[in-house]
Amino acid sequence: MNKQLIRQLINGQAHDLAIYPNRSLLEVLREEISLTGTKCGCDDSSCGCCTVLVNGMPMLSCVMLAASYQEAEITTIEGVAREGQLDPLQRGFCEAGGAQCGFCTPGMIITARALLEANPNPSHEEINQALGGNLCRCTGYTQILESIDRAIQLMRIHREAAVGR
């Protein structure tokens, strides 16, 4: 098997990589560029821990061949905070207890981020629909829902502050 050259924009940074075509995006992220924030919970696309944004869409990186995503824009959990400041979702997950063991948290935050970008004021039903593929074994999801509510509230405060200025 020959390695293949690919270029991807990962968390805003261009990466030129020589990879085997059978490597999953998850393996490439974790092993080639040491972005270990994206987790492997199941290796068969059933848990959502490995969710990353690919061109803005939440996707399961464990079942994506990295080589098929030439020039893709990828956001992992490491790319969510900006200039060292936690994103409202990250703050929400801290403040409302959405992260217990933290293993599902990166995937949860990535999925929730895609949702909030498309719909800044989702109902609980819409949040539950969006997160249906991200399993958590610690929280029973109640505090995850509260964390996202908290993030929505924080984002609203930010927006209002920005308008006020």
Next chain:
Amino acid sequence: MAEFTTIGKRLAMLDAPAKVTGAGLYADDLKLPGMLVGKILHSPHPHAHIRAIHTEKAEALPGVHAVATGQDVPRPYGILPIGHDECVFTADKARYIGDNVAGVAAVDTATAERALELIEVDYESLPAFFDPIESMKAAEHRLHADKPNNIEKEYHHVFGDPEEGFLEAACVREDHFYCSEVTHAAMEPHATLAAFDADGRLTVWSSTQVPYYLQRTLSEVLELPMSQIRVIKPLIGGGFGGKSEVISVEVAAAVLARKAQRPVKICYTREEVFYAHRGRPITIIDLKTGVSREGKITAVEARVVQDGGAYCGYGPVTILYSGALLNAMYHIPNVRYDGYRVLTNKPACGAMRGHGTVNVRFAFESQLDMLAEEIGMDAAEIRRRNFLQAPCMTVNGLRVTSYGYPECVEKVVERSGWREKKGKLPFGKGMGLAGSHYVSGAANPIIRSNMPHTTVNIKVDRDATVTLFSGASEIGQGSDTIQVQLVAEELGVSVERVKLVAADTDLTPVDLGSYSSRVTFMAGNACLEAAREMKRQILEVVGKRFACPAERILFRDERVFCPDDPERAMSFEQAVLAALDAPGAPDARALVAKGTYTPPAEAQGGKFKGAGVGPSPAYSYSAQVAEVTVDPETGQVTVDRIIAAHDCGRALNPLSVEGQVQGSVWMGLGQALQEELIWEKGRLMNPSMLEYRTASTLESPPIETILVESVDPEGPMGAKEAGEGSLAAALPAVANAIYDAVGVRIKSLPITPEKILKALREKEKQSKGTQKDEPAGI
């Protein structure tokens, strides 16, 4: 009452920023130069002699650095001293599909997997047992030579006079309950990295709940002194008991690392995690309970058979807990318990959240509802009639120091509108109530020893940084935060001032681990003792300067002061420096203090056999009301709402306690309605997160939490456990609600639509049978 500054606050977990940014490191995130990938060869046979293993071809494969088999590490091990019955690689025979037979270390996963294919094992298949009842009858083909009838352990306990008790009863019921096997399914698969340094010293980073036991086991199996082994626990992605005993992955990594002379990492695939298992066993319960006309329970008798799988693991503890906790949350004078833990050719069962208590609680709280109905009593009322009066000893020697259960029952009755709604909802809608309890750590350690259950050290440096050294394991439950909160509260400093060094056997004193909900209670008490000792050292100096009796001096808001005289005050920093620079101070660089916790002797149970397992320094209590909708056409159950009241003593961090209670209730709901390991001749039919069916956001109901604070006299600041106790009440609460909704009583878990439909059809048939004149439909 003392006012708290940190305790009782809804504090975010200290490690939350690391978890939400991806910066936090779990075992699989670690990497060392030259690191190899380890893989394990698992038996494809449920029961087979291993006649020979040929590893030459695998060894010859380029990229393979080591191949190991049972010949390399013959020493058996196990979590209990009485159960050292498994080897890292089984040498004589395989006892279940998935049993570990050999291991390889290679440059990458593909090479390691290829090497596994090249290992030739000559198996001679043996008859296998998959059903515990059948296994108990077996005369030949024992799983382990020293276990006749494949019975791992049996216990027979009698308290009071059960025969007399049943004679006194106005109503006696006997029911048969069956609970399927469930597993932890923590989101993080087991992972271990093992590396030897040039001096032959081993360091293991592992997803373990108990670094100390892992260090011990590695020492025994590898025949290395404990001083030559360092175990470090990185972040853990959930455990729920599944990481509380050494499954062979850790030893295998160390064996391969020694052989290959390179660091070796083994990460289990999700399928391997399912086969590693150690979850809650299939439990078959024959339960008999008698109640008086007034609803007083007069006697309880249980025969419990647990399908333990192929190895001992925590099994004897599971079967003992089932007995010890069967009757102990109510006042029950007469009890008989016969428990059997049986070996079968399946992966070993072990400890899982609510260890031992969950299935018997399901049976007991279901049957209590049936008895209430028979004597025409409300389900909440029959529970009230049997409340304990704390402080007290239960008939089986469990010492109850605080008992918030009555308040739990009242709170859920009130919040749910029980009085108005119970029994009055339309067909298809129902509500059910049930209770549960759990230990706040076991009063006796797994390994007999006189050392404290926890020791912690505190160091305060010249810049007044407080460092807590604790061996306790944060596994996602928030125990790191709780320990820091306790130290900060006692020293009157902010949580930011307190740094934590945790779960590293080189740096932290021995803690017996994160299981049986012991950390808050036990490590928490040790933290308080250490902080108090630290204060004493500071007061020795500051007290003299203030000319104020030491007991009048407060540590609060980062200050040390005498409330009688505002002039007599100094900052915490000043007080620390004063103590460090005092003439005769032992060390001018840092103040150090130690704290320990050992359960009081009177909490360790009576003298009867088996008393060692079950007793705890304190017990949590929970009451829950479940509201459900059952579709009689499909049998589908929707849990609309769960109200859970949990008596956690004092809620040290309500945000964390609520999270623990909700997680417990939710896991209980999973077992009640959908989770189950499905076996077909020893092969698991659903070894993936998709097929095992833990609930997603779409099936998870709102869980409303009510915290009841009974403030235990011996708990740290009054706290008790919160991580497990609520789980067990969820199952019978749902079962009772289903009965209320559609009038069928399901005594077998999980309560699937199929079981409900079948019961509804049988009920329909019976009612038709009694009304023969009615026309049979349209």
